[in-house]
Amino acid sequence: MRSPFVAGNWKMNTTATEAERLVLEMLDKLDKIEGVEKVLCPPFVSLVAVSMMLQGSSIKLGAQNMYFEAKGAYTGEISSLMLSELCEFVILGHSERRWYFGETDEIVNRKVKAALANKLKPILCVGERLEENEAGRTEEVVSRQLRGALDGIEPVRDLVIAYEPVWAIGTGKAASGKQAAATIQFIRAVVAKLWSKSMAQDLRILYGGSVTGANIAEFISYLEIDGALVGGASLKAEEFVSIVEKTAEIKGRKK
Ligand code: 13P
Secondary structure, eight states: OOOOEEEEEOOSOOOHHHHHHHHHHHHHHHHHOOSSEEEEEOOGGGHHHHHHHHTTSSEEEEESOOBSSSSSSOTTOOBHHHHTTTOSEEEESOHHHHHHSOOOHHHHHHHHHHHHHTTOEEEEEEOOOHHHHHTTOHHHHHHHHHHHHTTTOOOOSSOEEEEOOGGGTTSSOOOOHHHHHHHHHHHHHHHHHHTOHHHHHHSEEEEESSOOTTTHHHHHTSTTOOEEEESGGGGSHHHHHHHHHHHHHHHHHTO
16 A cells, blocks of 8 residues: 655745744644655755754655765755755656756666665656647656666665656646546556566655645545645645645545
8 A cells, every 4th residue: 555645845935934934834734644644845955944843743854856976076066965864855857957957867867876875765756848748748758757767776665756747837737637647557557667566556656736725636536646746835834734634534535
């Protein structure tokens, strides 16, 4: 049985002061929700403060990016070794990294390897752009991204995959539950071929892209979809708590 998973990707939002305020606003309510793995991914500059605030709670911490080298003369970069003292998770291969910062499948692959080497659990993002979707190339793109990111990596259960169609991110135009579930089923089939059927059954696969308190139920009602990677709505305490609550309620019922 895969345990449900909801992560909030705050992206480049919140100053350190705002981050602490946001955590305070949601901490107690979020902490009490059982049956869902809950992860907050604030910006780097707030990781230390947020990790202290989350101590003793059931909420876990994730970073939004990292560099693949462990240390050295890479001005401005943060390594998996550094993050491993603070975080359990790290988002890798996010489309904003791919499209704004030129991250290739090969770079994502090196990052996944480096994260795992330092016991950080990657939340690996894949997803097609609008023109790829319209050209019927979703499966081809997602398959290439997955094979690229996981190239040379031994099967690991410490991996979460997020299907985030680029056209659904920050646009208010979420995929339908049916579309997301179909692509996630396809992702499981790719993992089954790359690794094994049992790995494909065990890995958590999330949907991300304009998830809100109002539409979360549509996604997690599908058995294939194990949870969500939430952007904008994770910056609103009440809404994020409601997304996690609904996930706990709906997934709890299906057990
Ligand atoms: P939005 O929820 O703001 O569309 O962002 C999704 C996302 O990119 C999460 O990583």
